[in-house]
Amino acid sequence: MNGTVDPGAADAADPGPGPAASAAGPTPTPTLDVDRSDPAYRAWLAEAVRKVQADANRSADTHLLRFPLPEEWGIDLYLKDESTHPTGSLKHRLARSLFLHGLCNGWIRPEAPVVEASSGSTAVSEAYFAGLIGVPFVAVMPRTTSREKTRLIEFHGGRCHYVDDPRKMYAEAALLAERSGGHYMDQFTYAERATDWRGNNNIAESVYSQLRRERHPVPAWIVATAGTGGTSATIARYVRYMQHDTRICVADPEYSCFFDGWRNGDPTATGERGSRIEGIGRPRMEPSFMPGVIDRMMKVPDAASIAAVRALEQAIGRRAGGSTGTGLWSALKIVAEMAGNGSKGSVVTLLCDPGERYLDTYYSDAWLAEQGLDIGPYAAAIAAFLATGHWPD
Template structure:
């Protein structure tokens, strides 16, 4: 049986031809053990922490960060990779000895390489050549192989072609992220947030702020909110060089962007199948310099380094906090620490890189400092 992706926007099942007898006891035994191993990873991994970002108590607003960097593979994508592997295994797409291929800018590939190694199948990551060196090192550390492309738009096609060539399975996170995760609960990220807030002074958040790469996280959170009858609203923060904001504001499922996002892990050149605009209550376009200023402010305030996508979400969360303070509305806001900053020491934490990119973070850093000092978001 060979499996390939059904096309970048098809969202259908991969194409398959039989060369494995699914009733073969050897295959069934392998499958049972593979599923057990992936589920066991979730069972022995403690839930991630919900950290408080320090704000003046008299504001009446609490800001929390769900620290997904503490997963075994160091990022939010660990949850997604686990769900994708269970989805692929239980659908009969991931098979013994056959490679799993993914199109990824880094963190998903790191996590998928980990799970591929866990069940002893090869893994190939198709990724832009500009992906951070630390991410490629981690993929290789977990036994994966990196296949670089010069044009990020070609990742989908190249990954699908590799699946045909190798007889492997194109995991296609961008098509399957929103459906592979159990959004009704089962300790997904949304259920975890609400359980951890249960004893806080504002246990039902006014807003949860997410960022979008596949769109799977925002879809999971928004669906869970509706399913449980919560009043929480969902904001998606989008970086420069991403089409999600334009697609959402114009209700255009065919929106595209011609440039690659500088904020690794989020922002896409096309509207991905797993991004569900209709469940998003608000979107914010965040300048890349603001994202970097926010992660540096995070380090100063709580002593934790995080990746650029965390800064994108934090910038938007702080703006929402300022709006709530201005309106005299008490409540809580939640955003995410998506991955650790140690993966980006030569980019977001490098002044030389900022100069090379023409990014001036000073005005955005000053805006954050002003807000935290006065409770008022500066004009302009």
């Protein structure tokens, strides 16, 4: 495809050290006074932490799926299937870490609500953990969030509070927490801090453990997508800590400022609208997004993301959300580069959440037409690559 059809060609390698994505972040919203030496509170806290840690023992590991490629290429492509978590998405890991972080810092207390700004999947997972420890939960989210996600938040006992402008989620969530005496979780600030990136069966450690007996046990590339930026930060830090020869690529959707901010070393970069690919892409550079640990970024058109998840269903019989498609599109382009220069090795990306949450959007031809999205050229490019081993020009 030529440049006019394939804006996904926007891509860049590491521009070198740049400024941090943001300042240290806001001070956590204070909760109503509680006597933290009170035996009743200490007992509640110990039980809450136990319940969250028990969930980790039950659900921390997830499957690593192979995407079928011709054996003779000598390249293996895997998807880490995070949709098998109890709340059905990659955000289950983040929510668990955020709750342990908030509990152990004394920010979450009995009966006080937890409030979060979220485009959906994090809120589903946080609603689950709030229900697990018995505290109220409120999700501040765009009115365009999929109906299935709002149903799941309510299923787990949470309440949805809508905003028309996604850029106003943060302030609205902080205000609700202040008014209720609750805690604003603020995933966009604390995602990279709450996760234990050195190990403890985090997503990176799990991937390397599962690849141990594969023919290419150390992946050449791991491709992630960014909503908070916490997952890419965790994987990249772990890779450096363990001294693996793996590079990190972050795939960014069409209406997101992360690519431009990273490429230009601009922590003040902003976007004009919210992302159509739920769960990833942001209108501002988030504090948890860490440009300095990323080797490469790709800008992926929304139509390419959707074509990729439909190709995934044809390849392995599994539906996934749009963020999976964003990462898969970039992973396939990296595989094409490797095949083109004769490199052997493995590439890993993420299956972030199930496609059943998006039947009325990414899997709806009517929605695509309404959005003016033509996935045909991108679907054709993927099909041609898988058939010939060459990415169309």
